[in-house]
Amino acid sequence: MSEPTITTPQLEIARATATEQSLKDLFIDGYRWMLLARTLEDKIASLYHAGKIVGGVYLGRGQEAFSTALGMSLQHGRDIFAPLIRDQSGRLAFGEPLLDATRTYLGSVRGPMRGRDGNIHRGRPAEGIPAMISHLGAMISVVTGMLLGRRFRGIEGQVGAATIGDGGTSTGAFHEGMNTAAIEKLPLVIAAANNQYAYSTPNTSQFACADLADRAIGYGVEPHRVDGVDLYECLRVFSLAVERAREGHGPQLVVGKLLRLSGHGEHDDGSYVSKNLKDSLLGRDCIEVAQQRMINEEWATAVDLKAWEEEAREKVREAVSCAQQEPKPDPFSERWVNLASAWLIEGSSSHA
């Protein structure tokens, strides 16, 4: 399966030296990741509604630009990317194989979590993708620790990113994690996607400050604000934030304003989302905004767009059908081993 070619970030975009050419290439790659993610998630959603998905489905619709830009600003094999539930496109852009997604959604035992944990929890910590636990905020200190671990091992210049939602910023874990990273001046980038809702709860019941980026100063963290619907802006801001972190300026808080374009999960129709917000600039679909820019700038033709869509559909089709044919977890071959020190597992069956 061939993926779009550029998987490492091109930081030049934020620099005066950026050429129209590299900028265009970067943008197009970003668009194709967004498109691939959207295509995958549309497919997963229809499989979910057909009863074919194991567990819940939570999508990143409307957040692809923000997530993709973060994923592209990081280097796979070098940096750390800790995604949450809306980061399908960031995962792909960072370098997670498409098959990791379809395998976990479809219950293949060959997925990275082997049926033990599901869908959005998947990760490959040894490859820089921690496997999120559900408890919001909890990954921020873990990424902080990964960065500290690397510093102990003498490795510098590698960045760690953790994503969070507007709702997740209310957790004590968010506060403690960001504060600790700031004290240690670690190269942590926190990408806060303010999609206006936490499940059904609007910003007004979540915090009382004017802008979540206002939190940064109280931690000694550098703030960034971005229109989360605009891939171009997201690429610019994230590459800057990642560069600041990489260069030793400590944690960066990037707050993107956008709107979740689906329910909280596929079980939820999101009917509570305010019509005013949907009709506002926040409610634009970042995929369409990106297409528009490519057309306007003459970076792509309608034919290109069609071809990319077909390409994405083909990749998704392939990954889904591959995962569908794979074996499911089997309780009898499952080893039920929860310790690395396997000899310490109690053998007695009478109490188990």
Place this chain on the structure above:
Amino acid sequence: MSEPTITTPQLEIARATATEQSLKDLFIDGYRWMLLARTLEDKIASLYHAGKIVGGVYLGRGQEAFSTALGMSLQHGRDIFAPLIRDQSGRLAFGEPLLDATRTYLGSVRGPMRGRDGNIHRGRPAEGIPAMISHLGAMISVVTGMLLGRRFRGIEGQVGAATIGDGGTSTGAFHEGMNTAAIEKLPLVIAAANNQYAYSTPNTSQFACADLADRAIGYGVEPHRVDGVDLYECLRVFSLAVERAREGHGPQLVVGKLLRLSGHGEHDDGSYVSKNLKDSLLGRDCIEVAQQRMINEEWATAVDLKAWEEEAREKVREAVSCAQQEPKPDPFSERWVNLASAWLIEGSSSHA
């Protein structure tokens, strides 16, 4: 036992209408509370070193001005005051009986905690003094809830104050509590005493922002900064903050800069406290600063000061000797009842 006469706050101090007279009275009352607290704590410390105290001893030396001003800005019987370990003087100024302190320190069963919990944990929640648990930050949401409870019951215009240290601001509970109070726009005053250390840990290992008051904006909370060594300034700022809260402007964060003038507890000599800090303006003793002002302003004479000292010593002597003569808790008469629904306590002794 007669206590200094003015126990209710005089908010006029912050108003244009404040007269020299009321200001002077208020200041003198504040000074006498500070002095009483210092005298008590000196006595408790010497009893501790003589092995006469049950449990640990944590003192508020150097923080009396900040704590007293808060206690005086609140109205006993109306407002809520949730003290922590350095708030002996705030407790007295708010209206906690001196005997509550000596009884708990000396292990009398007549203390408010009846021997079940100790010293600094004492409280009278039904009288607006919640009984702190040790876990730092945990009282902020409790006071928030008390205020919410009152709002539910139709009571408005009552303020709740919770104190916290520089170290305590690193807890998730601090973040969640302050944020929740801000969302509900409750009349909460958080008094953060930045005494430069959390136990032995200096500010530099606790946070990376320039000033803790910078946190406020990120919560939609009003910030106040004050020289925590200066009773006059503390009275001015706290009465303003309390008034803002009472008038519906939501939570207030008051950050006082000062220095802890003893060890973390009486078991600790605090030898790690930087000499530079001790020699700086932060290292002034707020009691001496207040005396100086009274002398300078001719609010009091050396004779007055002596008389007040003697008066404080006498009160402390009385309260200590009263508590010393009282019975200690007795395990046989203790009911060991941990539920209000006593009939649900398991009677079976064989598993207890």
Place this chain on the structure above:
Amino acid sequence: MSITYLEAIREAQALALRSNPAVFLYGQDIADFGGAFKATKNLAAEFPGRVKDAPISEDAMLGVAIGAAIEGMRPIVEIQFADFSSLAFNQIVNQAATHFWRTNVPCPITVRLPSGGTAGSGPFHSQSMEAIYAHYPGLIVLTPATVGDAYSMLLDSIDLDDPVIFCEHKLLYYHLKEPALPDPKNCLPVGKARITRSGKHATIVTYSAMLHESLSAADELLKDGYEIEIVDLRSIKPIDTDTILGSVARTGRLLCVGEAFPWGGVTAEVVARVAAEGFHLLDAPPQRLNAKDTPIPYHPNLWAAHRPTARAIAEVLRGMLRF
């Protein structure tokens, strides 16, 4: 006409709101949205201002509830999934549980924990935390297994002057139905177990969703001529040791079944009590059946093997009856 376990929970909250002005509800997405499971559906509209959305701040949610309770309110907190109560743990076990003991001021809060496993929910949306809370003095821990109990015990919880951890089982929410709600006046009080099924060959002591697996297992064994008595604990703190001992006195055999992790927990406590207090009543070693000692797996194939099922219960029972 029929009413589900979930509707019973909703109705109990509605009745409490209606009859007691001190009651209010607090939790994530519980107001207009009606809660992740719809346990508070329409209540915000019916009781304006008394059903409040909380930020994602479990520690503060509990602190707020405790503070309001100190001031005379009777908050019901919904934690979206029991598993997230790990973040409210400190306020529950150190603040709420100790408050009355320390200060003599009661802390009447009810914490609703949507608990237990369902297919595909995985390690963080499936936990049964009753034993964790029961360990701490000062908490009452309830685990209703029937529609009627969900209703009457939630009403009892709200009335009690102590903090109650109310463990609802998510698997029972929608499919468990009864024709009507009971009159609370006719219900068993908190702290009493129920003999759901009487028998003479062995006793199963269980609670929550495992009651239903146990009932199926008992049906299965009846085909072999064995009559299994089933005790539904209802309350796991306090535990109704007398009813358990009474049953074991009749049957001589005890199997305790729980869905939680195997180390410690309800099954250990029950077996230890019976061994200590009813040793002479036992004709065979008392046995336990719990989930496996790993996190709760996400894939339904694994999940079904991780938790005790009717089939596994029947198998253990057969082994015990051969003894």
Place this chain on the structure above:
Amino acid sequence: MSITYLEAIREAQALALRSNPAVFLYGQDIADFGGAFKATKNLAAEFPGRVKDAPISEDAMLGVAIGAAIEGMRPIVEIQFADFSSLAFNQIVNQAATHFWRTNVPCPITVRLPSGGTAGSGPFHSQSMEAIYAHYPGLIVLTPATVGDAYSMLLDSIDLDDPVIFCEHKLLYYHLKEPALPDPKNCLPVGKARITRSGKHATIVTYSAMLHESLSAADELLKDGYEIEIVDLRSIKPIDTDTILGSVARTGRLLCVGEAFPWGGVTAEVVARVAAEGFHLLDAPPQRLNAKDTPIPYHPNLWAAHRPTARAIAEVLRGMLRF
């Protein structure tokens, strides 16, 4: 020359820092100050940069340790008092405990919990939380009762690839002494219990500070001619059931003694196992002795009555031996 329990803990950390560059220490006030109990005294100076002060952020402290462990480090976290681990609970039981199971990447952290009651410490500086952590799959929970075990088991913890909850007892810190530290090569491995004293009339299974109360009780009973065998669990997850059963096979009587709260906990787990697996070995009902079911009182008069003491243990034993 003699060495205390606390010094053993310090020495183990020093040796680990010396011999393994992946080891670092993280906790409040542990660097220059050497820790609230001085368990890390002088280590910051000897190992610059590898003994780090943490902010008052227990949740983040654990998250940081877990992250560093994922990257190949072997952090030792000191929680200032076990009771404050309630704030790190989520990271411990949901992140650390599940990490290897979920991802196949080990999470080798050691969490040091200064545990247990001391006079005048009250409800929030006295708790014994071992049973809480042992309930969760994926954690190893150790409870050393001797100077030698404090040393060798802490070294073992650091070497293990799994998260270890290391429950040190504060009451033993200063007064428990041995002439010298053992050679770790000659020590019992993790997971094995020790028969501290052999006897034939009854078995006490216990751990941590209660070992010493039990030893005194056994001395007391010897005067009446009873020889009490004492099993020190050392590790409460896993529990060495074989050694326990072996002892009960010899004595026919079991008393399990723990300092934690009475509902659930180690004593329930041990008694339930023995009842299930060693029923035929028992000549009398197995018994438990725990603390009382209230928060731990602050005043020494109450505290001394709240926890099991040698006298209380001896009394229960006498009752059992009369059986």
